[in-house]
Amino acid sequence: MKHDRAGHRVWTRPAITVSTAASTVTAMCALALFMVWAMADPGPEPEGSEADSGAAAVFLLPLFFAVLWAVSFALTVTLVLPALSLARGTGTRWGRAGAWWWVPAALSAVTAAAVTAVAVACGSFGAVAAPPVYLWWWLGVTALLTPSGLLARLVNLRAAEGRPGPRADRVLFMGCGGLAACFGVFLTAALVTELVT
Template identity: 35%
Template structure:
């Protein structure tokens, strides 16, 4: 009799209601708040990391002091708003489905609460792959193009790595029921992420200031390094001869047309390390030298340099 009573209790509407409430808690406001805070913190840390890495790479645009002030005053607040919106969207279509599926697996396989946490990183690749598949289909329908398998693989890995930390925090938030716990956890997560971003920025600045990591410097080329055929990858070429002669074929110009003909070239220093290639005659313009010593480039900016639109040439053997 006692055994039958226990079975009845386990299957009673009250037991089912508790289980149902547990599942509904995943979509509660506190879970959404904590997940969004975690995603914003991840984006802040990732953004600082990308900036620090970019300082050692060939920049895509010239960054002036005025541009830095503009970015700090205008762009950063806009990025903060955008990151919150993106975090909320990612929470709804990526993070919460991961937590929900992990919770379902817990009930299906009878995992303990502690063991079920490991279900989050197990199901994250599945949900990320499903979301990527939907996105790929929509992209193909809109553009008619199909992304390469390598690009899809990198996106899948990025979505999986991006979603796991926030999904674990969302799981933790869904497990708490005391009033105000979600807000407190969200603030702690965001504060930890902000502290991590600031700490990373300080350590990165110290590494560059002490010379442990070198800031990007354009290569310094000799005349012999410049001689050869440079290509834009779209049929345009610039042949630079050792005697200073230049022959252009179907090079793009600033008017989005093409130019070709002959002229003269010369190397000019434009700073302590920077060099320019002056092209006179047909297609005459000033080309900046960038890239690396192993893979130099010739380029000039199209339009506003702060927008970063370059027209770039690579040596023919490097295309």
């Protein structure tokens, strides 16, 4: 286990699992918002295309969830927990150690470095995008991972105090329940709007 300067454990199994669960839920919410946006503004359909059946999506859902969990785990290990360690070190050095706002600040720095590294790597292959594209990626990844970092911080703080923190299964259950509730509200609003107009 890695420790910060104060001797606290930074990388704990509960922090990793809760952060991975939170990243999975926020990614599912982002994908759901993208799907809703795509349904609201479908754009022109190419000629000769037919509507796909939703049955294939039901069978591919477990595979999709497994891939999403693996990506969330990779993001937790490469971005969230290093940012959490940076937040603790910075907070200890500059005052107010353990304050929650160090986590989003550290995450923005770590994700900026990651997006810059990806931009440089893509640039070496000649695939250069406009600067606003990288800015949007930085903002999106930071926003996606901030809840994960805050929950991992909470788990570590409660473990240091000897109290139980949020568990990964509860984060997934509550997140998926919230996502289903949001979809229910959206579909109800769409149905009411369709009936009224």
